[in-house]
Amino acid sequence: MKxxxxxxxxxxxxxxxxxxxxxxxxxxxxYLPASRTAFAVCVGKKYGKSVRRNHIxxxxxxxxxxxxxxxxxxxxxxxxKVREEYSYHAFSRDIGKLLGREDLLEKHGA
RNA sequence: CGAGCGGGCUGCGCGGCCGCGGCGUGCGAUCAGAGCACGAUGAGGAAAGUCCGGGCAUCACAGGGCAGGACGCCUGAUAACGUCAGGUGAAGGCGACUUCAAGGAAAGUGCAACAGAAAUAGACCGCCUGCCGAAUCCCUGUUUUUGCAGGGUGCCCGCGGGGAGAGAUCUCCGCGGCGGCGGGUAAGGAUGGAAAGGCGAGGUAAGAGCUCACCGACGGGACGGUAACGCCCCGUGCCAUGUAAACCCCGUCCGAUGCAAGUUUGGGCUUCGUUCACAGAGGGCUGCCCGUCCGAGCGAAGCCGUGAAUAACGCUCGAGCCUAUCGGCGACGGUAGGCCUAGAUAAAUGGCCGUGCCAGACAGAACCCGGCUUACAGGCCCGUCUCGGAGG
RNA sequence: GGGGGCAUAGUCUCAGUUGGUUAGAGCGCGCGCUUCACAUGCGCGAGGUCACAGGUUCAAGUCCUGUUGUCCCCA
Numbered sequence: 001m002k003x004x005x006x007x008x009x010x011x012x013x014x015x016x017x018x019x020x021x022x023x024x025x026x027x028x029x030x031y032l033p034a035s036r037t038a039f040a041v042c043v044g045k046k047y048g049k050s051v052r053r054n055h056i057x058x059x060x061x062x063x064x065x066x067x068x069x070x071x072x073x074x075x076x077x078x079x080x081k082v083r084e085e086y087s088y089h090a091f092s093r094d095i096g097k098l099l100g101r102e103d104l105l106e107k108h109g110a
Numbered sequence: 111c112g113a114g115c116g117g118g119c120u121g122c123g124c125g126g127c128c129g130c131g132g133c134g135u136g137c138g139a140u141c142a143g144a145g146c147a148c149g150a151u152g153a154g155g156a157a158a159g160u161c162c163g164g165g166c167a168u169c170a171c172a173g174g175g176c177a178g179g180a181c182g183c184c185u186g187a188u189a190a191c192g193u194c195a196g197g198u199g200a201a202g203g204c205g206a207c208u209u210c211a212a213g214g215a216a217a218g219u220g221c222a223a224c225a226g227a228a229a230u231a232g233a234c235c236g237c238c239u240g241c242c243g244a245a246u247c248c249c250u251g252u253u254u255u256u257g258c259a260g261g262g263u264g265c266c267c268g269c270g271g272g273g274a275g276a277g278a279u280c281u282c283c284g285c286g287g288c289g290g291c292g293g294g295u296a297a298g299g300a301u302g303g304a305a306a307g308g309c310g311a312g313g314u315a316a317g318a319g320c321u322c323a324c325c326g327a328c329g330g331g332a333c334g335g336u337a338a339c340g341c342c343c344c345g346u347g348c349c350a351u352g353u354a355a356a357c358c359c360c361g362u363c364c365g366a367u368g369c370a371a372g373u374u375u376g377g378g379c380u381u382c383g384u385u386c387a388c389a390g391a392g393g394g395c396u397g398c399c400c401g402u403c404c405g406a407g408c409g410a411a412g413c414c415g416u417g418a419a420u421a422a423c424g425c426u427c428g429a430g431c432c433u434a435u436c437g438g439c440g441a442c443g444g445u446a447g448g449c450c451u452a453g454a455u456a457a458a459u460g461g462c463c464g465u466g467c468c469a470g471a472c473a474g475a476a477c478c479c480g481g482c483u484u485a486c487a488g489g490c491c492c493g494u495c496u497c498g499g500a501g502g
Numbered sequence: 503g504g505g506g507g508c509a510u511a512g513u514c515u516c517a518g519u520u521g522g523u524u525a526g527a528g529c530g531c532g533c534g535c536u537u538c539a540c541a542u543g544c545g546c547g548a549g550g551u552c553a554c555a556g557g558u559u560c561a562a563g564u565c566c567u568g569u570u571g572u573c574c575c576c577a
Contacts, residue, residue: 058460
């Protein structure tokens with residue numbers, strides 16, 4: 001799971017510049033095919049104070065974790081949309097929907 | 111029973127599955143890593159605001175003066191403090207108790223709008239009193255002014271008594287009013303945050319600390335207390351308002367910068383230097399001055415930019431925590447025993463299910479401590495505590 | 503993480519003296535005049551919890567303390 005962290009600043013800016021953007025009800029997902037799978041979450045100050053921001057990041061990581069194993073190698077940014085309430089279920093459902101639509105998930109066992 | 115006051119504690123619990131941070135052990139084994147398994151461990155009372163105080167680090171071993179800043183009843187605690195404890199005083203509350211940046215306004219300067227007669231100082235009204243009823247007022251001239259001269263307007267009202275006169279009326283005295291001028295006074299006066307100690311009595315023409323009692327103020331002395339201060343006695347007739355979170359004075363304290371401090375390792379370029387001495391420029395040490403250091407020994411300084419806005423160290427054992435005991439009213443300190451309790455770097459604590467009354471407030475470590483301040487759902491405990499009601 | 507600044511009318515730009523009684527100016531907005539009409543010009547007018555909460559003072563936009571928002575700097 002450690003290897004999934006996307007840290008390099010230039011990687012993030014490259015993904016933001018030339019990656020493909022997918023929109024869902026609760027979040028925006030940006031991805032760029034790469035040799036290794038890595039992801040990052042974007043939660044700035046506009047989402048609230050530190051406790052609230054940390055909570056959003058945890059929910060996003062937890063939701064993405066469920067799909068990481070089956071993902072084709074690419075770099076992914078997760079950007080939530082500002083709203084009153086956040087939940088694990090909504091994030092998980094939307095990530096699954098977006099990844100399935102782009103056919104990024106390998107058929108497990110195929 | 112009701113309403114309060116003060117103090118303290120806690121800050122969802124349990125079970126299951128999946129997942130995260132660094133650490134240890136083992137496996138693994140590379141150019142360097144990584145990865146896997148197991149184990150214990152992993153946010154707060156405020157981690158927050160960054161308002162104070164320290165440690166620590168660099169600048170110089172932390173220097174002198176000015177400027178600047180902070181604090182301000184007393185005593186103590188402490189590494190230190192603007193914090194804490196115990197007291198003093200003042201204000202508030204029936205009370206338990208609470209609150210207070212609480213030195214100096216006779217060292218000096220500034221400010222005090224509006225209102226009000228008057229604002230740090232006085233006489234507008236009023237009160238009392240003396241003289242007067244062309245008192246006065248207006249104009250002109252003159253004079254430094256007071257004033258003087260001339261002209262004009264104009265000669266107060268009521269009551270009582272006496273006198274003169276035939277009467278109309280005139281005149282004198284007393285009292286009162288009205289008015290004019292002068293003097294006394296600071297009792298009273300619509301204001302104001304503040305009005306020349308307060309209140310009562312005596313006193314007086316009216317008044318006034320003018321005199322007296324009480325209270326207050328000021329000065330001196332005795333006693334108690336380490337002290338702030340308290341209390342008592344004596345004296346002074348009483349005199350200078352407020353503001354120092356205005357400048358200021360007095361006392362105490364403060365070097366600057368802050369872990370993005372700073373330390374370690376490697377590359378390139380430029381500049382300086384010629385080993386001593388002197389001088390000048392520059393830079394650092396604080397805003398200024400002084401003073402001082404650097405400017406070297408084959409190095410130094412500056413810049414660039416790569417590793418690298420992903421290196422390592424600093425980075426967690428510390429004025430540490432827990433228990434017992436002793437000293438102290440207490441803050442706190444001593445002794446003994448025990449314990450090791452996050453160290454991340456886009457940054458770790460979450461998700462789902464079950465369950466317990468309710469879906470659980472404020473909120474997330476970033477070098478570390480001591481405080482302060484601010485935010486906070488709910489729950490629990492303590493007290494010879496206070497007030498009110500009822501019963502015995 | 504650490505250090506520092508700012509907040510006054512309408513998401514505008516700013517004054518406001520040593521605390522003093524009515525918080526002003528420009529642009530904008532509204533109305534009227536001018537024009538055939540518009541622009542310009544002229545006149546009049548509205549519009550303020552001085553970011554919020556306490557305190558000092560007789561009196562606070564101003565002084566002090568806390569809170570909130572916003573901006574800048576530091577490897």
